[in-house]
Amino acid sequence: MPLRAHLVELRRRVFLAALGIAVGAVVGWFVYDPVFAALQRPLMVVSDDRDGLIALNFAGVATSFDMRLKVSFFLGVIISSPWWLYHLWAFITPGLTRKERAYAFGFIGAAVPLFLAGAGMAWWVLPNAVAILTEFTPEGATNLIDAQTYLSFVMRMILAFGLAFxxxxxxxxxxxxxxxxxxxxxxxxxxxxxxxxxxxxxxxxxxxxxxxxxxxxxxxxxxxxxxxxxxxxxxxxxxxxxxxxxxxxxxxxxxxxxxxxxxxxxxx
Structure with a gap:
C-alpha cells in the first residue's frame, strides 16, 4: 500500500475512532454526577480522617462547565474503548488474510479487558496516592485543590495504566x-x-x-x-x-x- 493510501486510511480510522469517542462522551455527560462523586471521594475521605479542609476548588465562572466537558470526554474514551481499539487493530493489520483478520475478535477480546484492568488498577492506587500527597499540607493550613489540576492528574494516571496494559x-x-x-x-x-x-x-x-x-x-x-x-x-x-x-x-x-x-x- 503506497504512503498516500496509508495516510488516507489513517485519517478514516482516526475519524471513526473520534466519532465513537464523541458518542461515548454524550453518554458520559448524563452519568457525570455519580462519576464526579467517585472522583471526589478520595479527597473527602482524607479530609474527614484529618479533620482538615481538603476539597476541590472551582476557581472560575465556567470552570464547573469545563470540568463536566472534560469528565464526559474522559468517560467517552473509556466507554468507547472496544470501538477505537478495533480501529487501531484494523489500521495496523490491513494486509492480513481473511483468516488472519478474524484475529480481530481475539484482539478486542484481549485488549478491552486489559485496558479496563489497567484503568482499574490505577483507580485502586488513586486513594493511597491522594492520601500520601496531601500529607505534606502544613498543620492548620487548608488544601484547596484546583479542580482542573486534580482531574488532569486522575485522567493521566488512569489512561497511562490502561495503555500500558x-x-x-x-x-x-x-x-x-x-x-x-x-x-x-x-x-x-x-x-x-x-x-x-x-x-x-x-x-x-x-x-x-x-x-x-x-x-x-x-x-x-x-x-x-x-x-x-x-x-x-x-x-x-x-x-x-x-x-x-x-x-x-x-x-x-x-x-x-x-x-x-x-x-x-x-x-x-
Whole structure:
C-alpha cells in the first residue's frame, strides 16, 4: 500500500475512532454526577480522617462547565474503548488474510479487558496516592485543590495504566502483521523490564516499593506472555514457508532434518 493510501486510511480510522469517542462522551455527560462523586471521594475521605479542609476548588465562572466537558470526554474514551481499539487493530493489520483478520475478535477480546484492568488498577492506587500527597499540607493550613489540576492528574494516571496494559496486545498485533519478529522483542526484554519498573515508580507517587512492584509485575508478565505468543506465531510461519520451499523470514538456513521436524509439528 503506497504512503498516500496509508495516510488516507489513517485519517478514516482516526475519524471513526473520534466519532465513537464523541458518542461515548454524550453518554458520559448524563452519568457525570455519580462519576464526579467517585472522583471526589478520595479527597473527602482524607479530609474527614484529618479533620482538615481538603476539597476541590472551582476557581472560575465556567470552570464547573469545563470540568463536566472534560469528565464526559474522559468517560467517552473509556466507554468507547472496544470501538477505537478495533480501529487501531484494523489500521495496523490491513494486509492480513481473511483468516488472519478474524484475529480481530481475539484482539478486542484481549485488549478491552486489559485496558479496563489497567484503568482499574490505577483507580485502586488513586486513594493511597491522594492520601500520601496531601500529607505534606502544613498543620492548620487548608488544601484547596484546583479542580482542573486534580482531574488532569486522575485522567493521566488512569489512561497511562490502561495503555500500558495494552502493550502486549500491540506486540502480538505487530508480530501477526509481520512488522516485528519475536526475536526483536526478545532482544529488548531487559529494557522492557526496566521500563516497566520505571513506569510504575513514576506513575505511583507513593513512596513504598511494594506498590511499585505490585504494579510492575503484571506488566512484565504480560510482556513475556506476548513474547511467547509471538515466538509460536513465527515458528508456524517459518514452518509453512519451509514446507513451500521458501526461505525463513529471518533469512536463516535450516537443515533438512530440522525442516522435517518443523513441518511435522506444524501439521500436528
Amino acid at each position: 495494552l502493550l502486549p496486545v500491540i506486540m502480538v498485533a505487530l508480530n501477526l502483521a509481520g512488522l516485528v519478529r519475536a526475536r526483536t522483542w526478545a532482544r529488548g526484554w531487559r529494557w522492557a523490564v526496566l521500563l516497566a519498573f520505571v513506569f510504575s515508580a513514576v506513575m505511583t507517587p507513593t513512596p513504598d516499593a511494594i506498590t511499585m512492584i505490585v504494579l510492575a509485575l503484571p506488566i512484565c508478565v504480560l510482556y513475556f506472555v506476548a513474547l511467547g505468543l509471538s515466538f509460536v506465531h513465527d515458528r508456524r510461519v517459518d514452518a509453512r514457508r519451509v514446507a513451500a520451499g521458501l526461505p525463513r523470514l529471518d533469512g536463516t538456513e535450516v537443515d533438512a532434518g530440522t525442516d522435517k521436524a518443523d513441518q511435522t509439528e506444524d501439521r500436528a
